Amino acid sequence: MKILVCISHVPDTTSKINFIENNTKFDTNGVQFVINPYDEFCLTRAMWFKEKQGASVTVVNVGGVETEPTLRKTLAIGADNAIRVNITPTDGLQVAKELAEVVRKGGYDLVLAGKESADYNGQMVPGMLATLIDFNFINGCVGLDIEGTAISASREIDGGNEIVSSSFPMVIAGQKGIVEEKDLRIPNMRGIMMARKKPLEVVEAITTDAATNVQSFEKPAPRESVKLVAADNVDELINLLHTEAKVI
DSSP states (O other): OEEEEEOOEEEOTTSOOOEETTTTEEOOTTOOEEEOHHHHHHHHHHHHHHHHHOOEEEEEEESOGGGHHHHHHHHHHTOSEEEEEEOOOOSHHHHHHHHHHHHHHHTOSEEEEESSOTTTOOOOHHHHHHHHHTOEEEEEEEEEEEETTEEEEEEEETTEEEEEEEESSEEEEEOTTSSOGGGOOOOOHHHHHHHTTSOEEEEEOSOOOOSOOOOOOOOOOOOOOOOOOOTTOHHHHHHHHHHTSOOO
């Protein structure tokens, strides 16, 4: 079984976010970047298939040279090799097209990707990728088992989970539940040393065309100050909700 895990290089959620060039570009100065959390869940599940079923695991990122430390971390966790598509993407469709080319050339059975990236939260790339390469697709996956070529997956729906069965080739959009946070792996020294010897292939993009472009970024408005109302002053609370908050 050949597994491809899609990796996004995203800012740590504790980073302070700013924009430059008249709010048209994200300011990366002082920002710590990490593996997209949803992708990390998928990578951990892929490592289980590698160890239990002998699968080969390749990771791929669509991005510039600045993403290579993140790819090296995935190699230290245990991925066999890495691919970086050398382009700075501007939208999800562009990413999906580049990933589709990697899948076609690599002959992968299973593609694992986080349901969304933690920066743009688009939830679009896995579904578009599956359409472009004509693979079966399961979104919102919170459980995944494979026996031979048979796939059993649990996906999150309103009010609970749904169990579905399918077969290769397959794209899975995973999230927390496909593994738990306690199962995530921290690279050890041996893994870090071995990662230096593992191949990281850089391939050129098939296209530079993008369907969209950024006009500007805008940060959320600061929270307004709050008014405290005594617990026994119900009349004042109702008055404020009616006259100021205008919710009743």
